[in-house]
Amino acid sequence: MKLFDLQPKYSRKDLFDRTRELSELHRAIDRGYPIVALLGIKRIGKTSVLKTFLNEVYGIYVDLRGVVRRADLEVKVTDSISSSLRKVRKFVEGIRGVSVAGFSVEIKWRGSDSVSLAGLLSEINKKKKRFVVALDEVQSVKPPLSAELRNLLAYGYDNLENISFIVAGSEIGMLRDFLGCENPGSPLYGRYIYEIHIDRFSEKESREFLERGFREEGVEPPAEVIDQAVEFFDGIVGWLVFFGRKYVDGYRDIETLKNIAVELAREELTKLNYRERAVLKAIASGHRTWSSVRKHVTENYGVTIPKATLTRIVTKLERLSIVKNYEFQDPVYREASKKLRP
Numbered sequence: 001m002k003l004f005d006l007q008p009k010y011s012r013k014d015l016f017d018r019t020r021e022l023s024e025l026h027r028a029i030d031r032g033y034p035i036v037a038l039l040g041i042k043r044i045g046k047t048s049v050l051k052t053f054l055n056e057v058y059g060i061y062v063d064l065r066g067v068v069r070r071a072d073l074e075v076k077v078t079d080s081i082s083s084s085l086r087k088v089r090k091f092v093e094g095i096r097g098v099s100v101a102g103f104s105v106e107i108k109w110r111g112s113d114s115v116s117l118a119g120l121l122s123e124i125n126k127k128k129k130r131f132v133v134a135l136d137e138v139q140s141v142k143p144p145l146s147a148e149l150r151n152l153l154a155y156g157y158d159n160l161e162n163i164s165f166i167v168a169g170s171e172i173g174m175l176r177d178f179l180g181c182e183n184p185g186s187p188l189y190g191r192y193i194y195e196i197h198i199d200r201f202s203e204k205e206s207r208e209f210l211e212r213g214f215r216e217e218g219v220e221p222p223a224e225v226i227d228q229a230v231e232f233f234d235g236i237v238g239w240l241v242f243f244g245r246k247y248v249d250g251y252r253d254i255e256t257l258k259n260i261a262v263e264l265a266r267e268e269l270t271k272l273n274y275r276e277r278a279v280l281k282a283i284a285s286g287h288r289t290w291s292s293v294r295k296h297v298t299e300n301y302g303v304t305i306p307k308a309t310l311t312r313i314v315t316k317l318e319r320l321s322i323v324k325n326y327e328f329q330d331p332v333y334r335e336a337s338k339k340l341r342p
Contacts, residue, residue, distance in 0.1 A: 003213035004244040009048040010055050016209050016237070017201075018049050024196045025053045029132060029164050033194040034157040037175065038168040040198030041321045041329050043238025049198060050134055050168055058091065059132030059164075060084050064141050073145065074109045077117060081105050091131060095123040118155055125160040134166040139174040146178060153179075154187035167193075173319025200235030209237070213244045221247060228254050233261075234331045258335075265336035269322075278303055278342035279313050280322070284334050288326040290314065301342045 001007070001014040009015040012022070021038075028036045040046040054061050060080040067073050081092060082105045092098050097108040097115030108114045115123070124131050133156075141149055156163050169175035180186025181193055201209060210226050225247075233239035239261060246257050269280065275297075282296040290310065298304050305313070317323045328334035 002216045003209065004217060004241055004248060006241065006245060008051050010051050012052060015048055015052050016212070017205060018045070018052070018198075021049050021196060021198055022053055022056075025049075025166070026056070028194050028196065029057060029130060032130070032161070033164060033192075034160075035153060035179075035188075035191070035193050036164060036166045037179070037193050037195045038166055038198065039172045039175065039195060040170060041172070041200075041236070042170040043236050043330070044170070044198050044200060045237040046168055046170065046198050047136060048237075050136060050166065053166075054084075054132065054134055057132050058087055058129060059134060060088060061134045061136065063136045065137045067141055067145065070145060070148065071109075073149075074107070074117070077120075078105065078107045081107070088131075091124045091127050091129075092120075095120065118152055121152075121156060121160055121163055125162045128162060130162055130164065132164050132166060134168065136168045137170070138167045139169045139171050139178040141178070150178070150180065150187050154191070157188070157191055170321060171319065172321045173315075177319065201237060201240070202235060203230055206230045206233070206235050206240060209240055210244060213241075214248070217244075217248045219248050221252075225254050229257075232258055232331065236330055236332075239330075239332060261332050262335045262339065265330070265332045266339050269333065269336055269340055274342050275303065275305055275309065276313050276317065277337075277340045279305070279310065280317065280337040281340050281342060283323055283326055284328065284337035293326070297342075303342070 001009060003016055025036065038046060038050060051061060060077070062076050062080050064076070067076060081088060085100070085103055085105055089100060092105065093100050095115060096113055098120070099106040107120070109116070121133070138149065153165055156165060167175065167179065179188050179193060181188050181191055183189055207226060207230050210229060214221060229240070229243045233243060242261060243257055246260065251257055269277065272280070278297045278301045279293055282293045285296065287293045287296050294305060294310055321329055322333055323329065328337070
């Protein structure tokens, strides 16, 4: 797999660097931490790190996007076990409710001789080997299923000494809210969660990434094009892949590529309500304090946002990992916010 391939990477030979993050994951799992949080903003390469790590240990990867009901989760878990059956067969064979035939698995979640998710993990735990359950974009799960997932994590924390959960998400504040370690009403209240942060590439790493990716494709852009891409995309690997792939496919004008990326981000931001868009536009215009943002929104958009509402909006934008301390975490989203219509 080449660096500019759009799919997440699965092995170290295809992954650019990330040695530190993989080492931290191995260290956390080797130490037996019950829950590890893998955190990183959108397009930072989190899923590639997670899937590469899972290729080196026993475990399953469950993408929770689109999961609404328990049945959705059960389908995802069944599919995850099936796709990893070569490695996890010895963990699931012989469990009541689980049928393994060839390279496929069937799990009976209802009725007689069935198994629950907690029961399945309890049986896997009895194998006495470390097993990892990776839950990606866990913060996207909504009630009532989110409460069931928290209870499952708490049950595993207390009772399944050979099971480690990795919870991953790009909306860092939302992920922490989902876990509720500081919420007395959460079953995970007061529990220690080991956190690993995936950082953006440095300027040097970004340049090396692009140069290696273009070498793999047999393309040699002018140095100034790479310089502009390194500066604009600011070490966010998903955007670097986007740029490299588009350039290789024939989009050779750097300004056009920037505009395409900005438009993709703008479309995502249009899902926010008009007050949230107005606040983002104010921050993108250079306003770095609560009072300055409020004044700008009032004077330019004719919207007077109540004080408590503005505080909630800024907090939400931080929980979504769009901004932090009135600074955009991704420069593409800053440029996209300038184009928003409140």
